[in-house]
């Protein structure tokens with residue numbers, strides 16, 4: 167295998183193929199707790215071998231949606247199909263699905279080995295088959311030497327791997343992970359992310375992963391479903407979500423963004439000009455925008471897509487003046503906080519290309535900010 | 548004051564740690580030693596009704612007189628053996644029925660709505676607000692030949708002659724199970740209530756039907772509660788005196804009754820003490836053995 171997992175992943179886009187059959191289909195699923203909509207009219211299609219991330223702030227209904235896939239909660243309305251079969255009222259123990267719990271839920275009275283073998287014993291497999299599959303799985307997650315330990319003798323990272331091994335050993339077609347990496351430190355988390363991608367490639371499992379960590383969702387997933395207040399607000403690849411957010415909420419949730427409020431002053435099919443009170447020049451965008459005339463709209467510009475210079479640009483659009491308020495040196499790049507004349511603070515990041523830069527822009531300098539016509543994303547809600 | 552304690556080498560923490568030891572010394576070890584001492588002496592018609600162990604002869608000789616006869620007597624007279632065995636049997640059967648009734652009750656309470664749990668547990672301990680003796684007396688009223696139960700059975704036509712229930716073993720079992728059931732339920736409830744329910748979801752996820760999840764996860768995890776409950780019922784039930792006296796056949800052999808007879812009817816304190824010491828050994832040795840086994844299992848590689 168010469169290709170890295172990421173390289174194969176790039177060409178993997180079943181959702182663009184109209185003939186591809188989704189492996190998991192969630193149809194207009196709603197879950198109410200009393201009067202409260204924990205999941206509100208969600209429809210999703212997830213394809214074989216995807217790593218689909220449900221991303222959203224805490225309490226937005228991710229776990230509830232995942233638990234409905236596993237069968238622990240019944241939807242108030244709507245249907246769930248897995249591999250074309252209606253699973254809506256099938257109990258968890260009859261679904262071809264395994265879940266890794268946020269709390270790991272490892273059986274404390276069993277050894278590592280017994281925990282991993284639990285699901286296979288339930289299937290009444292041959293003793294030596296169970297043994298060899300458990301051994302293989304323990305080696306895969308590098309727990310071979312801990313097979314005889316009890317869970318309370320393991321570290322957090324080891325427990326997490328026991329939980330992963332226990333759900334993987336059943337060779338499920340669909341693996342559900344609820345904040346699988348939340349309890350790990352940064353290094354272990356990155357390592358495990360890579361491991362999950364590897365496992366997906368070697369075992370051909372479809373993953374649905376719940377996370378509130380956007381960085382994790384970006385590195386791990388083939389596609390992200392962004393949730394807010396029980397609804398899916400946007401579905402797309404990490405770069406689609408980042409570069410083409412469909413709303414202010416999405417652009418502000420993923421990464422950081424500068425949001426400029428304004429209204430259309432020129433509305434053509436091939437370009438628009440947006441007048442914005444905070445900026446000295448209008449924003450020019452090189453594509454059309456569908457919006458009611460006079461309505462408030464927003465232009466979102468990412469910090470890395472703005473450049474800083476000392477000379478005043480002689481363009482008519484896409485610039486403004488600012489004063490440097492604060493600089494944070496991060497090594498690979500620097501973060502500038504710049505105050506516009508209106509008082510609004512804009513965030514800009516610049517790569518530190520040169521090692522010594524004596525004439526680097528510094529505190530309290532008056533500078534000019536500029537961006538390209540394709541940089542802003544215009545959103546209407 | 549603090550400085551004084553410090554100078555004496557006593558710090559707050561060690562004082563606190565010493566309290567339970569002090570308690571055990573005062574109310575367990577010292578009485579035990581006294582009883583042990585009496586069990587080796589001989590009975591006398593005097594006050595107190597036994598000979599001292601140590602005797603100062605006045606010729607610079609300290610005489611120690613150990614009378615092993617009391618223990619020999621227990622072995623020779625098979626009344627005592629029968630009483631011991633019967634007590635252990637009665638206690639075992641009662642413990643079994645307490646577990647059979649108490650587990651489902653504790654389970655149901657632990658799985659009920661959290662707001663209902665405290666009220667249900669209050670109901671379980673409510674009988675403690677009435678005197679134990681009164682509650683056992685109440686059972687006489689229920690079980691006697693023209694008592695509540697017999698009258699009820701006759702009224703619904705299930706029987707036409709009253710059944711002899713009072714002064715039978717059945718009445719003793721009813722009395723013990725009724726009286727000690729809360730001691731089974733309390734530790735079981737405490738155990739079942741703190742169980743992490745996602746473990747059951749994990750079991751279901753791995754292919755367990757609900758009853759399999761119960762057998763493979765809930766039950767093994769509740770064993771410490773089962774053990775605690777069984778000990779809390781079994782130990783006092785072995786030495787039980789009041790219930791067999793009030794509800795049981797007067798001829799029923801129970802070690803608690805034998806003890807009572809030796810002390811108060813025969814005024815033979817040394818034999819009574821020997822009975823108590825042997826009873827204690829019967830209970831303590833298996834318990835220590837169990838505790839060892841349990842510790843070894845829980846400790847694993849950990850130790």
Ligand SMILES: Nc1ncnc2c1ncn2[C@@H]1O[C@H](COP(=O)(O)OP(=O)(O)O)[C@@H](O)[C@H]1O
Nearest residue numbers: 199203204222223224225226227228229230231
């Ligand atoms: N069993 C339940 N009963 C009532 N409310 C619940 C229940 N489970 C979840 N909720 C509520 O539903 C919302 C979504 O919960 P959850 O799906 O756990 O969010 P997330 O995993 O995104 O943090 C939360 O506000 C939570 O309080």
Ligand SMILES: [Mg+2]
Nearest residue numbers: 225228229268
């Ligand atoms: Mg959650």
